Amino acid sequence: MRAAIASAEVDDDVLGKDPTVDRLERRVAELLGKEAALFFPSGTQANQTGILLHTEPGTEAICEAEAHVFHYEFADAAWLAGVQLVPVPSERGRLRPDDVRAAIRPGDRHHSRTTLICVEQTHGASGGSVVPLKTLAAVRGVADDHGLPIHMDGARIWHAAVVLDQPLSGVAEVADTVMASLSKGLGCPAGSMLAGPADLIERAWTIRKRLGGGMRQVGILAAAGLHALEHHLPRLAEDHARARRLFEACREIDGLSPVEPDTNTLRIDVTRENLPAAEIERRLHERDVWILALGPDWLRAVTHRDVDDAGIERAIDALRAAMT
Numbered sequence: 001m002r003a004a005i006a007s008a009e010v011d012d013d014v015l016g017k018d019p020t021v022d023r024l025e026r027r028v029a030e031l032l033g034k035e036a037a038l039f040f041p042s043g044t045q046a047n048q049t050g051i052l053l054h055t056e057p058g059t060e061a062i063c064e065a066e067a068h069v070f071h072y073e074f075a076d077a078a079w080l081a082g083v084q085l086v087p088v089p090s091e092r093g094r095l096r097p098d099d100v101r102a103a104i105r106p107g108d109r110h111h112s113r114t115t116l117i118c119v120e121q122t123h124g125a126s127g128g129s130v131v132p133l134k135t136l137a138a139v140r141g142v143a144d145d146h147g148l149p150i151h152m153d154g155a156r157i158w159h160a161a162v163v164l165d166q167p168l169s170g171v172a173e174v175a176d177t178v179m180a181s182l183s184k185g186l187g188c189p190a191g192s193m194l195a196g197p198a199d200l201i202e203r204a205w206t207i208r209k210r211l212g213g214g215m216r217q218v219g220i221l222a223a224a225g226l227h228a229l230e231h232h233l234p235r236l237a238e239d240h241a242r243a244r245r246l247f248e249a250c251r252e253i254d255g256l257s258p259v260e261p262d263t264n265t266l267r268i269d270v271t272r273e274n275l276p277a278a279e280i281e282r283r284l285h286e287r288d289v290w291i292l293a294l295g296p297d298w299l300r301a302v303t304h305r306d307v308d309d310a311g312i313e314r315a316i317d318a319l320r321a322a323m324t
């Protein structure tokens with residue numbers, strides 16, 4: 001990837017002339033089965049552009065209650081788009097169609113109007129869970145009944161396609177616009193894509209510029225993205241298998257209760273009293289194993305291409321030692 005970055009052919013992407021960005025945008029649009037795609041510096045900016053595209057100030061967007069757009073984007077939908085997010089609770093990101101239907105408001109003398117439904121695939125907060133296609137198809141049905149668009153936060157859509165054994169386009173089909181990150185499991189230093197209909201992506205270009213996301217010779221990052229799609233995408237299943245190995249081992253460690261992973265993200269609940277997750281994180285760091293305490297009593301471990309089988313065994317040893 002470093003070599004691809006170094007040898008990337010570049011030009012000014014603010015003028016729309018960078019050939020490597022152009023190649024990446026076409027490739028991602030093709031993979032996701034959309035007319036067009038646009039490169040963004042971050043997933044947050046691409047998600048928020050998606051929200052801005054579909055909504056207008058003073059309206060509402062429905063999302064899952066643990067969604068990244070709701071919890072981890074600094075109330076951007078309100079701050080940037082003037083949109084009120086309506087969080088709908090679910091089991092592991094699997095929105096129930098009836099709950100979504102109940103949250104939709106047509107706009108009347110008392111209520112604001114729903115203008116968008118956001119879904120997340122995979123669902124990050126529950127540990128990278130894959131949302132079944134039929135669940136999302138049912139949500140699409142509700143959206144269609146009300147003439148509403150769907151934006152998918154597909155930061156980790158790549159993993160869902162592997163687990164579901166579907167083409168990416170099949171996973172993305174349910175949504176009008178899709179955000180997909182290059183900088184997570186695919187291992188790029190930065191970059192996320194927003195894909196959708198050509199007219200919306202044309203408008204997204206203006207929004208990105210307004211948000212300060214226009215970048216000049218950014219083909220260096222696009223080259224990383226193209227490299228990742230060719231070389232890293234096909235190997236994601238290895239990371240999933242290693243997360244499972246870690247899960248199996250954690251089940252045997254007293255004081256840990258791991259949640260069975262669908263993909264490369266493992267949620268580990270800590271069941272021992274008086275041992276905060278942050279202390280376990282600290283003990284692992286001392287052994288040069290990186291894990292994140294995301295709450296007082298749970299940790300998140302993510303497997304990726306820089307962690308091989310030996311690395312997983314070392315992490316398991318470190319966890320055992322930390323819990324002893």
Ligand SMILES: Cc1ncc(COP(=O)(O)O)c(C=O)c1O
Pocket residue numbers: 041042043044045047068069120124153155156181183192
């Ligand atoms: C599900 C999900 N959506 C969006 C984002 C935002 O991506 P970024 O960190 O590139 O802004 C993240 C980041 O972790 C994420 O996990």
